[in-house]
Amino acid sequence: KTRVLTGITTSGTPHLGNYVGAIRPAIEDSRKENVESFFFLADYHSIIKTRDPIRVHQSTREIAATWLALGLDVDRVTFYRQSDIPEITELCWILNCMTAKGLMNRAHAYKAAVQQNIDDEEADPDKGITMGLFSYPVLMAADILMFNAHRVPVGRDQIQHLEMARDIAARMNHHYKLKFALPEAVVDENTAVLNGLDGRKMSKSYDNIIPLFAPEKKLRKLIMKIKTNCLEPGEPKDPDTCTLFQIFSAFAAPSEVEEKRQQYYNGAGWGELKQALFEYLNEQLQGPRERYEALMDDPQYVETVLKAGAEKARAEAKPFLQKIRHGIGIRPIE
Ligand code: ATP
Structure with a gap:
């Protein structure tokens, strides 16, 4: 079987x-x-980006409830919270000792943060950059290598980090005669990258998001806020550069997308197009949203699911970490 993470x-x-x-x-x-x-909730990754404990806690609940509301079959998959698997953070340290600093110097996320400081004319290019941000590809490698995942679906920006994980795995295998599977990035060109309210990539840390399960009123309000240009009703519009159209296309069937495209060419007004998108999404999301709300009201149930998932994950991680410890000359835990 192919392992996907x-x-x-x-x-x-x-x-x-x-x-x-x-x-x-x-x-x-x-x-x-x-x-x-x-599938996992990457909570140790989140503290690189936010230092708000309430946000991390709330987000963990929301993301768990989201997967479950969308029909994830937890008997089929291994669904867990990263921090419930201490073997991952232990492996992270081991991998750190096998990772060249020069390799991390080249990581996109770190380089982008340095570039931002240079653009802002900061005296210190490393201002505000933590070791967590600098070495986060190593934690990502630990997430992947802990379970010998073969395939990791990612966006384009993560391809480099996947190559780093492969590199680290190959070094471990070579030096210690361990047998980590070499993971591959899977980039699906057909998967849309949605833009947010401000036209940049929709991202939790940009505060430009439309929550998947926003209540009906809020969903409507947010869709009305999506940035458009100033073309008036009656003027033809370009669907291909439009966030509204992009979101619609990611949800609708091809024939419906074609129909919508014609409405743009025919000069439908923004208000009308926004209302239509709202109605479409609202209808599609209604069922899962109700399940989501019920799950958010039952944190104990979600916790039980996550605990069972952690047990399943640790049944893999524990014996594998013992082998790794043995392989590197550290006493396995009794
Ligand atoms: P953060 O701002 O914390 O990085 P994020 O919302 O950008 O959060 P992640 O949690 O880093 O998202 O990514 C989770 C998954 O969601 C990844 O597979 C990523 O490719 C995907 N993803 C994130 N944002 C988008 C987007 N705007 N369009 C399509 N896929 C996305």
Whole structure:
């Protein structure tokens, strides 16, 4: 069986982009016969981005409830919270000792943060950059290598980090004669990357999101806020550069998308297009939203599911970590 692994950072409320880009394809994939799925809540990753404990805690609940509301079959997949598996953070340290600093110097996330400081004309290019941000590809490698995942579905920006995970795995295998599987990034060109309210990529840390399960009124309000240009009703519009159209396309069937495209060409007004998008999404999301709300009202149930998932994950991680400890000359735990 092919092992597929996906995680979502618990840094905020799950949004339409997380659903279209990660959760929906992951759930579809998990239903295939030859696939063994590992889905996790990346809470140790979230503290790189947010230092608000309430936000991390709330986000963890919301993301867990989201997966479950969308019909994740927890008997089929291994669904867990990263911090429930201490073997991952232990492996992270071991991998740190095998990772060249020069490799991390080249990581996109770190380089982008340095570039931001340079653009802001800061005296210190490393201002505000923590070791957590600097070495986060190592934690990501530990997430993946702990379960010998073969395939990791990612966005384009994560391909480099996957290559780093492979590199680290190959070094471990070479030096210690361990047998980590070498993971591969899977980039699905057909998976949309949705933009947010401000036109940038929709992202929990940009505060530009449309929550997947926003209550009806809020959903309507947010859709009305999506940035558009100043073309008036009657003037033809370009669907291909429009966030509204992009979101609609990610949800609707091809024939409906074609119909919508014509409405743009025919000069439908923004108000009308926004109202139509709201009605469409609202109808599609109504069922799962009700399940989500029920799950949010039952944290104990969600906790039980996560604990069972952690047990399943640790049944894999514990014996594997023993082997790794033995392999590197550290006494296995009795
Ligand atoms: P953060 O701001 O904390 O990085 P995020 O909302 O950008 O959060 P992640 O938790 O890092 O998302 O990513 C979870 C998954 O959701 C990844 O597979 C990522 O590719 C996908 N994803 C995130 N944002 C979008 C988007 N706007 N469109 C499509 N997929 C997305």
